[in-house]
Amino acid sequence: MEQLFLSLGFQVFKYGMENTIPGIMDLLKGVRDEVAMEIRRMPDLVVYKDGKAHFIEVKFRASGTFQLKDIDKNKDYPYQNALIVLVSKKHIKCISYQELKDGKEITPTCRNYLGSRSEFETDREKIIEYCQYAVKFFENV
Template sequence: MSYNCSVCEVEITIKEKEYSLKNYNAALFRTHQCKTSNDESSNEETSTSGYSQSWVPSVIKGRIAETIVEELFKSLGFQVYKYGMEHSIPGITDLLRGVKDDVATNIRKMPDFVIFKNDRAHFLEVKFRKSGAFTIKDLDPKGDYPYHNALILLVSKKHIKCISYQELKDEKEITPTCRNYLGNRKEFETDKETIKEYIKYALKFFETVD
């Protein structure tokens, strides 16, 4: 009998299923178990075991943001491929347990998507922040983010904004009032009206998010 992660539907072992049900009340691939202690939810209220009590909403919000971005770029004529560690190398989480070298770090920090259009490729890292703010510390607190050509798409309750890793490194940032709109990025030939339609989807899904 096979078991699947309730978030990404990757096949998991019975031991993974039993462990995650015991500790997180859901069947989870180890990548998503790790997110409970490493993502932004780790800054929120935690239980006596040290894990966030609000990890489920955090994972769901991230998955919705990724889906909105994925479908948006498909509608804009891009080829979109999931590129994150759990999608590109299923099972690699087990192999990397306890490994802290540069290669392992690069794999763990793989962007969410790689997109293609007009013989150009881009790495995309998708984030959701209800605050609409994002800085270099949110992406690269240790100064070891390896994908220096990545673009970060920030989905919030009101906008989809974009900034490059290099811009973040140069101490630029996304704020609720900045004009780093996705439709203004020179890297893409984008249709602003299409982007507005997907912003409406974001508003619909996130309007009641705390």
């Protein structure tokens, strides 16, 4: 996903715990306190363009479905302004945390395509190209 956002003209910063706090994953094994849980839920990327930054959480699901419970089991997800990008066998879709909270979800038939998000004003041809990569990824999984 990093390459997709770079090709769309965004500056991309790896943000998840693996990148922000190297080595922390081993230390947090088995730790269930509030700080450890927040660190684990850090979004994967921060993308920036035209004076606007966005938290991006990237998920891969062969099923093409994503619901609020998939990211907020305990109803305490700390990144309320995050966007969730779902890569499936056929599509790259996007939904905001707030939309999930409002009862919306990503399904195989919904039209929440990444290329339709106003936050990105993306180039649909590039997204279609990346969808083809996603299809190849899932063929090998």
